[in-house]
Amino acid sequence: MMHITMDRNKYIILIVIISAISLAYYVPHYGLIYDGGLYASLGYSLFSGNGYFFNGYPGDVPPILPIFLSLFIRIFGENGIFLVVPLFSIMNTVIIFLILEKKISLEMSFLGSLYVFFSPIIFYDSINVIREIPMLTLVMASYLIFLRKEDSYKKHVLLGILVGSAFLTKSVGFVYTFPIWAYYIFNQNKKVGISIASSVIFVLPWAIWSYSHFQTPFVSHSAYLLPKIGSNITTFFTRTLPLFLISSFIPIVPISIMGIKKSEKIFLLFGFLIIIPALLWPVQEPRYLLAAYFLIVYLALMYLKDKRKDITLIFMIITVLFQFGTTASILDTHVVSYGLLDDAGIWLRENTDPNSKIMTQSFRQIHYFSHRKTYQIPQDPSLLQRTLEVNQIEYVVIDSYEKTTPQYAREFFEELDPLVTFKDIGGVVNIYKSPYYNSSKVDN
Structure with a gap:
């Protein structure tokens, strides 16, 4: 019998195949949701040479996603907009695998990355033209670069560009990546100045454009909600958090809690900065906790990595299959096509x-x-x-x-x-x- 030895590259190829086939099945069934129409229209405006405008008015959202949409419209036509977020989702799954395999075995990292990919909210957002998945991909890419052992100027320049890109996808991207800068500052790494300068330079053109049209350097179409921050905390605990936990596969949650002691402090701060904005934001939706899926599986695998391999393997296979089944059931019975x-x-x-x-x-x-x-x-x-x-x-x-x-x-x-x-x-x-x-x- 032929025996296939799996290495990192083979696992990456397998992740790409599984995620691409899964997304290819569902993406054609869904149209543009409300915000997706704005991002797609801004992308088309860029593509057609009419600037960053929607309906004759300057765009009031950060430009990274519309820029990618514009590029894909140019390459694939108007339906190319439906390819952008799925491709980000595939990249995000690979990046999570690469982060996990720095601490955990290849097979567990593979299953952990699929757990995140097939989590219902992650998967649903992956088939829609919205900013959460691209932002999350850039955030996770920032942490992947941060975890490199080298401390070169090139690394810090790239890190600064990724942090700036996450911010220019969705403003909370800066909050999620702040622990990286905090780590370097706390450890008195002077090269953090390179990262910060790279981010500032990368973001500056948008700040200038935004100020010239809106008299504020970082316009946001959600800014009207800022005065209401903290006004809906009860809903976070009665709806948002329960829905997130249910969609996380409940048995993995207590295991994740037990893994907290084995986690790097930077990821604990990352988790804290995921929860706080979601808790305080007046619009309560489980998708604002998307980044926490990575932390749940990361902490769980950190705890399980020293346990019996066969039991851990069976548990993770069951976990992934449960996430896949739940997601397929929800998409087939409860999600409306636009x-x-x-x-x-x-x-x-x-x-x-x-x-x-x-x-x-x-x-x-x-x-x-x-x-x-x-x-x-x-x-x-x-x-x-x-x-x-x-x-x-x-x-x-x-x-x-x-x-x-x-x-x-x-x-x-x-x-x-x-x-x-x-x-x-x-x-x-x-x-x-x-x-x-x-x-x-x-x-x-």
Whole structure:
């Protein structure tokens, strides 16, 4: 019987194959979620040479993800946006394997990396155009470089660029990587100045651009939530944390706790800085704890590495299979596809005048696929007619996905006949002609 000896490179290849096949199966089934439409539209604006703008306004999110989206649009066309985050997810899985194998056996590191990859929230975010997975990948890459034994200037320059990139993907990326700088400062490593300078230089162009358009060096479309920090802590303990723990495979959690004593202090600080922002942020979602999946498996394997190998191996195989099964079940039964918004946007692009305007609650996604200017539906019913008339909006899209769509708008347009309807078992999207479009043209 042929015996295959596994080494680091073979495990990496196996990780890439498993993760690529898994993502390839699910990615085509899902469209753009709300924020994804913004990032994709900014990427398309860069690709088309129109600058960093959405709907005629400067982009108010850090640029790393839109830059990658722009690159993939150029290479693969408009659907190339759906490849970016999955590729980051594959890289993240490989990076986690490389971090784990510095302390743990290759087979356990392999299973540990798959545990993270198949964790439900990680996997779901990997098939959507959102910033969490790219940010997490750059954060983990920063820690991988930090763990290199060499202390060269090249290492510190690269580290600074990675930290800056994590920050320019999502601002919390700086918080997650802060323990690295804290370690160097505490140990009086003067080369930390190289890392800091590299980050500053890398971030500076964005700071200048942001200040020139928003009068603040680091604009964020979530800044309006800052005054509410700490206002939703109860929900963290009653919903966010329980959902995260349930999705972590409960038996591994107490083992992780027992592994705390064997962990490097830098990873304990990393864990603390994962929990604090998630605890204080007013919008409570389990995805804000994504980075903690790595720590759970890292701490668990640090505890288990001195235990019986056969028992540890069986436990980790069961853990990975449980995560895989849970994720597949959730995606097949509870997750809604937004693909009909893609279809609606493409229909509008192919069947309407390029200068036509559209109103919809899913204005970010429709904007990307239609290449038309879009407007959000006003929450005040008294503003609907005026908004449609003043802006000469010709089409209105009502979908079943956006729960913030005002009920009055749903009821109003249900009385009209749609131009076209897109429907599947997960939802429905109707496109209407504005009843006020002709009058608005006359009035103007």
